[in-house]
Amino acid sequence: NLLLKVVSEIHDPVTTTDELIPSGETSSYRSNPLGLAEFTLSRKDPAYVGRAKEVQAAEKAREEGRSMVEALSELEPVFKAVKASEAGAGVSAENTGIGSTIFAVKPGDGSAREQAASCQRVLGGLANIAKEYATKRYRSNLINWGMIPFIFEPEKLPFANLDYIFVPGIRDAVKEKQPKVTAYAVKDNALESFELEIKPLTDDERQIILDGCLINYYKSH
Secondary structure (H helix, E strand, O other), X not given: OEEEEEEEEEOOOOEEHHHHOOOOOOHHHOOOHHHHHOOOOOOOOOOHHHHHHHHHHHHHHHHOOOOXXXXXXXXXXXXXXXXXXXXXXXXXXXXXXXXXXXXXXOEEEOOOOOHHHHHHHHOOEEEEEEOOOOOHHHHHHHHHOOOEEEEOOOOOOOOOOOOEEEEOOHHHHHHOOOOEEEEEEEEOOEEEEEEEEOOOXXXXXXXXXXXXXXHHHHHHO
């Protein structure tokens, strides 16, 4: 399962790779992924990095067997609402990854720079949600870093910036080639369902996501 916090909501018609991760002043950090990630969305949404890091701290605590809630207290009512719902049956800290996501109308226009995706992943991003992806290359870069390129086409969003989205059974959905998954926006201690689309993935792309990233895929195949 996935529990995603929306940490940036961008409604520009197009979001370029240079807006996702600026060039110029970041060039000296090209060999320093952690340093480079500090500039992610800095020209578009300066609050993004701090928000993403808060969620990442909770995931690190979960992976280490520590309390997610102690790392990020706002998770307590969210996780409680998920577990109390029919969709959240069997959900636990052991089977639910915590990560951040962004919504953008059409992200990834411009250069094929890999860091537009990798910087999000370095900060704990597990998915993107978009009406469409501007380039195949940006979408491929998300997949290569183990991030799911969700599509949501309707005009009215069922979630807003800072909301949590619960996506149950995502691993099986990817494995079984499901074109759509039911997701849930957690609002006012209740879950509101909506659909996220996963455009067709090749067998290799599916396995890269399941393995966590392209590097893991190469290690195991």
